[in-house]
Amino acid sequence: MTVAVRHALKIAYDGTKFSGSQRQPEVRTVDGECIFVLRKIGAIRDAKDSRYQSASRTDAGVSAAGNVIAFDSAMTNRALLGAFNSRARDVWAWRVASVPDDFNPRRAKQRWYRYHLPGRLDVERAGTAARLFEGRHDFRWFTRAKMDTIRILDSVQAIRRSDFICLDVKGQSFLWGMVRRIASCVESYCLGEITLDDIERALAGEKQDFGLAPPQPLVLVEVEHGIEFERMYSGKVEEEISSRLDVSRLDFARWSLIASALDIDETKFVARPPKHDND
Amino acid sequence: MTVAVRHALKIAYDGTKFSGSQRQPEVRTVDGECIFVLRKIGAIRDAKDSRYQSASRTDAGVSAAGNVIAFDSAMTNRALLGAFNSRARDVWAWRVASVPDDFNPRRAKQRWYRYHLPGRLDVERAGTAARLFEGRHDFRWFTRAKMDTIRILDSVQAIRRSDFICLDVKGQSFLWGMVRRIASCVESYCLGEITLDDIERALAGEKQDFGLAPPQPLVLVEVEHGIEFERMYSGKVEEEISSRLDVSRLDFARWSLIASALDIDETKFVARPPKHDND
Numbered sequence: 001m002t003v004a005v006r007h008a009l010k011i012a013y014d015g016t017k018f019s020g021s022q023r024q025p026e027v028r029t030v031d032g033e034c035i036f037v038l039r040k041i042g043a044i045r046d047a048k049d050s051r052y053q054s055a056s057r058t059d060a061g062v063s064a065a066g067n068v069i070a071f072d073s074a075m076t077n078r079a080l081l082g083a084f085n086s087r088a089r090d091v092w093a094w095r096v097a098s099v100p101d102d103f104n105p106r107r108a109k110q111r112w113y114r115y116h117l118p119g120r121l122d123v124e125r126a127g128t129a130a131r132l133f134e135g136r137h138d139f140r141w142f143t144r145a146k147m148d149t150i151r152i153l154d155s156v157q158a159i160r161r162s163d164f165i166c167l168d169v170k171g172q173s174f175l176w177g178m179v180r181r182i183a184s185c186v187e188s189y190c191l192g193e194i195t196l197d198d199i200e201r202a203l204a205g206e207k208q209d210f211g212l213a214p215p216q217p218l219v220l221v222e223v224e225h226g227i228e229f230e231r232m233y234s235g236k237v238e239e240e241i242s243s244r245l246d247v248s249r250l251d252f253a254r255w256s257l258i259a260s261a262l263d264i265d266e267t268k269f270v271a272r273p274p275k276h277d278n279d
Numbered sequence: 280m281t282v283a284v285r286h287a288l289k290i291a292y293d294g295t296k297f298s299g300s301q302r303q304p305e306v307r308t309v310d311g312e313c314i315f316v317l318r319k320i321g322a323i324r325d326a327k328d329s330r331y332q333s334a335s336r337t338d339a340g341v342s343a344a345g346n347v348i349a350f351d352s353a354m355t356n357r358a359l360l361g362a363f364n365s366r367a368r369d370v371w372a373w374r375v376a377s378v379p380d381d382f383n384p385r386r387a388k389q390r391w392y393r394y395h396l397p398g399r400l401d402v403e404r405a406g407t408a409a410r411l412f413e414g415r416h417d418f419r420w421f422t423r424a425k426m427d428t429i430r431i432l433d434s435v436q437a438i439r440r441s442d443f444i445c446l447d448v449k450g451q452s453f454l455w456g457m458v459r460r461i462a463s464c465v466e467s468y469c470l471g472e473i474t475l476d477d478i479e480r481a482l483a484g485e486k487q488d489f490g491l492a493p494p495q496p497l498v499l500v501e502v503e504h505g506i507e508f509e510r511m512y513s514g515k516v517e518e519e520i521s522s523r524l525d526v527s528r529l530d531f532a533r534w535s536l537i538a539s540a541l542d543i544d545e546t547k548f549v550a551r552p553p554k555h556d557n558d
Contacts, residue, residue: 217529262517
């Protein structure tokens with residue numbers, strides 16, 4: 001009998017196709033899909049038995065380039081990656097590692113989230129607000145979590161990437177809704193709706209609600225555990241991601257052309273994140 | 280009783296949501312949607328009675344910024360546009376005109392199509408091939424139509440627009456599949472698969488099959504009739520188009536980020552149009 005060893009898979013997924021990452025009955029979730037596929041391919045018997053865990057829980061609509069899942073399996077790395085990708089839909093495993101038996105992906109060294117804010121915002125102004133969040137703070141007004149709301153953010157930066165201002169937020173651990181609340185707050189500051197002082201007072205513990213930005217612009221870029229992942233070539237993954245990229249590029253070009261023919265003034269209609277709490 | 284007068288509507292549509300423009304039983308088409316909506320809002324009794332016509336037939340997957348439909352209706356311009364847009368899905372009417380009773384939108388002065396070719400092609404080279412199609416030619420090897428294959432193209436140009444080489448083709452009238460066959464031919468030339476001489480021989484009547492490029496990259500930009508259209512403000516149209524544009528821009532940014540995290544070499548996987556005839 002082959003002995004099960006602990007494996008980690010680095011996965012990317014399209015968050016718009018799932019009702020979040022965490023398993024729930026009756027709805028399609030990222031963990032649900034991964035566990036279904038791992039069972040189908042004979043990599044695990046069930047989630048509990050294999051000690052299935054994922055590094056970061058992401059909300060419905062939030063995508064990932066590099067979340068990490070871990071589980072015990074007797075399959076080899078290469079067989080695992082190939083079989084997983086042949087079955088999985090809207091999730092792609094692109095790196096694999098054999099890890100120590102006590103590896104828990106939730107204990108990460110760093111998580112990196114990117115939030116896509118509208119490109120018409122001032123990047124300098126976004127950066128000024130972003131920097132206030134760096135370091136150790138009490139984030140109680142940036143989450144609905146009630147306990148243990150102290151977190152340390154390693155860096156919070158605003159950079160321009162094509163049509164967006166990207167808010168890159170890096171830290172070891174995050175509270176529920178935290179990045180989307182920081183994003184909403186930074187956008188509000190860029191729009192002149194709030195002051196730097198308002199943000200500082202919230203971080204000092206004074207009650208504030210800056211709203212929750214929508215989930216679709218958020219991507220979990222990377223979770224770092226300080227372990228060596230092995231990259232294995234998977235033609236299907238590269239073809240599928242390339243194809244999604246091609247389709248989305250063309251969609252964007254077509255809508256740009258139609259909007260320009262109709263002479264639509266985009267800036268008038270840019271959606272603002274909801275100001276009220278609904279997470 | 281109000282007398283029905285002839286109206287023209289300029290419409291944009293998302294071709295990926297329809298099985299082409301021409302009415303067919305059992306499937307969703309652009310004309311089917313327009314006629315359904317015009318009946319629902321009481322603008323027409325039926326297609327025949329109202330002498331419903333559209334300027335250009337487009338294949339499944341082909342979008343439009345400015346196709347034109349015409350029909351007889353007793354409604355006023357303003358009421359027509361508002362009621363149409365409140366009901367229509369994936370089609371937007373954005374200009375309206377009262378036209379002479381004998382107005383037939385098929386008799387256009389000029390049609391302008393844009394085909395989105397991959398941006399990695401050489402724009403100079405694309406332009407060189409494109410220019411061969413300008414003027415009066417026998418396009419029998421650029422269509423499956425069997426008769427009357429002489430057409431005059433006013434201009435065929437290649438321009439770079441963000442991530443694409445856009446092939447802008449303008450002429451009074453077109454044959455079935457003609458723009459997609461010209462696009463496939465220009466791409467083949469850019470890729471060094473055929474020579475300018477091959478294209479010239481096809482235009483001189485010698486049998487050639489350059490293949491049919493896929494429909495999604497094709498947009499009917501504008502049909503010109505030399506009539507004055509009235510632009511009327513429709514908040515719903517602008518909001519819907521802006522929202523589609525926003526969603527597609529974000530999708531593109533998300534897939535770009537994921538592809539870049541996975542270090543996917545895009546150029547390896549760029550889809551080539553099918554080389555065989557399947558229209």
